[in-house]
Amino acid sequence: MSEEQRKVDQAGVDELYAEAEHWHVNTGGETIHAKRVPGKWRNVKWLGNAVWLIFFLGPYLRWDGRQAVLFDIPERQFHIFSLTVLPQDFWMLSLLLLFFALLLAVSTALIGRVWCGFFCFQTVWTDVYTWIEDRLEGNPQQRRKLEKAPLDARKLRIKLTKHALWLIIAALTGISFAAWFTDAFVLWGQIATLQASTVVWIVIALFTGGTYVLAGYMREQACFWLCPYARIQGVMVDKATALPTYDYRRGEPRGRVKKGESEANRTTGDCIDCNQCVAVCPTGVDIRQGQQEGCITCALCLDACDTVMDKLGRDRGLIRYMSLEELEGKKPVPLWKRGRVWVYTGIMSIALAGVAYGISTISSLELKVLHERQPLFVLQSDGSVQNKYTLKILNKTNFDMDVVISAEGLDDMVLVGADKPVTAHGSKVTATTVFLRVPREELKSDSESVVFHIHNLANEQFSAERQSVFVGPRR
Known part of the structure; x- marks a missing residue:
């Protein structure tokens, strides 16, 4: 590494230390302004978020002259492309729900709360809301400064724009949900002419208000206090579960980078105590303290730590996906020896086979x-x-x-x-x-x-x- 590059990297490290003074575990007393760092896992997270485009665009897909997927509650029938499912066939829905419940259990046993980190609607909507906030108000330091600043024309314009965009997304969420239960194009016509039924208006209002409050204000607090999954995940993981984990054997003892100190003379571990892993965490936890209830395994701390390691010219992976057994230096348990996973998979296979049999034998x-x-x-x-x-x-x-x-x-x-x-x-x-x-x-x-x-x-x-x-x- 050249001397010029070393100076640039040292300046970047000094900036990280300055940022670290603002980061601590939040218990709801203030808003978490998570730093957004690009990287592999951030890209994976965006791909996970993109799955929810089906929720917004699905109702507009047409099939054989009607809405392709329509859950017609008044007529008690579900239309899924050319298949029509009536109440007499709802036993298949029970098997399908069982399949997804066990899929959640299997994925948690293998790689932790991957649903929470990459696919959960609360996580996705919060991520989109904070992205809008970041685009309009700036980085975390700028957002905190704007919060404390007196109300002026600039602040009012930014806040009004942000909340207007939040409300538009929230309203579209409510309308999209209603569109799965009635023809989407007819629904828009009824909304435009104010002729939608009372039930439709109530559904849209509830989803608009719920999305706006949960994603805009509660954010990580919904994961801490409202989500039951956060409470039961502890019994769904084991020592073989791969989770975002801080390699304390490599990182300790922590120590800040000293100017002029060479890598050969370093007496500290790889962790420089910059707190960037905490800075990017949407729930504000410190992954270096071990697994915690607030960790949603979004892996954003992996991107943050890898970025710092790149600046220092050190190997990536100080924080990485690994099991407790791997962390303790033990040989990981082979997948074929994990009986619980195979039991879950067997029940899932039976449930899926039942759904397939039901669909294949369903008569007109x-x-x-x-x-x-x-x-x-x-x-x-x-x-x-x-x-x-x-x-x-x-x-x-x-x-x-x-x-x-x-x-x-x-x-x-x-x-x-x-x-x-x-x-x-x-x-x-x-x-x-x-x-x-x-x-x-x-x-x-x-x-x-x-x-x-x-x-x-x-x-x-x-x-x-x-x-x-x-x-x-x-x-």
């Missing part, structure tokens, strides 16, 4: 047969026995279809009331009444099995069947 038509109980049967004047049935036909498609009803199971059985096709209305249950008549001498017992069939006239693939019973006199 579903038939339910209700046997009349009062009376169970009627003796006809010609000696035959008659049973009455109510057929409930569930059409899971979005269009009406004409279905033909038939039955089988007994000799000389006559189906009455199904001479004409029945119109099964789209996404609704259509009920119709039919009768079965069987000569008494054909009945071998007082209860016989019969099967009802329905199929679409235009497309034989749309069909369903349901078994029922035919009841006659005791023999």
Whole structure:
């Protein structure tokens, strides 16, 4: 390293020490102004944030003349591209929720609170809000100075612009949430003409206010005091979990860089006590004190420390992802020996297989047969026995279809009331009444099995069947 470069780096280190005087653990008494440092993990974090673009843009995707993904609560049906899921198929939703719950457990067991650090909506929205604040008000020192400055035209302009942008994002969040439950383009028309329903206005208001307060003001305090995940994460990690960790064996004893001291004569560890790892932390914790409840494993401290190590010409990785076993110098436990992870993965696989099976076997038509109980049967004047049935036909498609009803199971059985096709209305249950008549001498017992069939006239693939019973006199 040249002498000129060393002077530049020394000036940068002196600046870091000056910044460090402002950083300490915050318990809610003041706003944390986290420093934004570029780096690999900051880029990964932006990619994680970008996943939420699906939340904002998803409702505008069209499919077959309608919104591609629509959770229609009033009609009790979920449209997911060409698939329509009705309440009768909601058992798949339970399996899907189980899958994601265990996915969270597996990811936590492997790499800690990766959800909190890179994907959680509170983290993402707070990151966007603080980015706006950083663009408008400047770096942390400038923001603190602006907070203490008297109100003037400049401060008023900056504050109004910031809060206006915050409110726009918050309002878009509320509108985007509502758009998943009603047609997005119709929703915008109703909002523009002030004709949206009371429920829509309440949803938008709640999400606007909640986003504005949580991301704009509470920030890390929501992670500390409101989030239950922060409380239970301690039992979800173990010694083999890879977490952002300070390598104390390499970093201690800490010591500030002394002017003119060469690396060969240094008596301190690699940590120069610049506090940059604390400065960039969105929750204000000091990773050098070990794992803490406030750490959301966002890895921004890794970028900050690596930047300082680069300035000093030292190896990166003083703070890095590693397990407690690795930190203690032990050999990491192989993944195949971590039984808890495999149990979680096995249950996840079963849940996902159940969802896949449900989707693959979901039929467009579903038939339910209700046997009349009062009376169970009627003796006809010609000696035959008659049973009455109510057929409930569930059409899971979005269009009406004409279905033909038939039955089988007994000799000389006559189906009455199904001479004409029945119109099964789209996404609704259509009920119709039919009768079965069987000569008494054909009945071998007082209860016989019969099967009802329905199929679409235009497309034989749309069909369903349901078994029922035919009841006659005791023999």
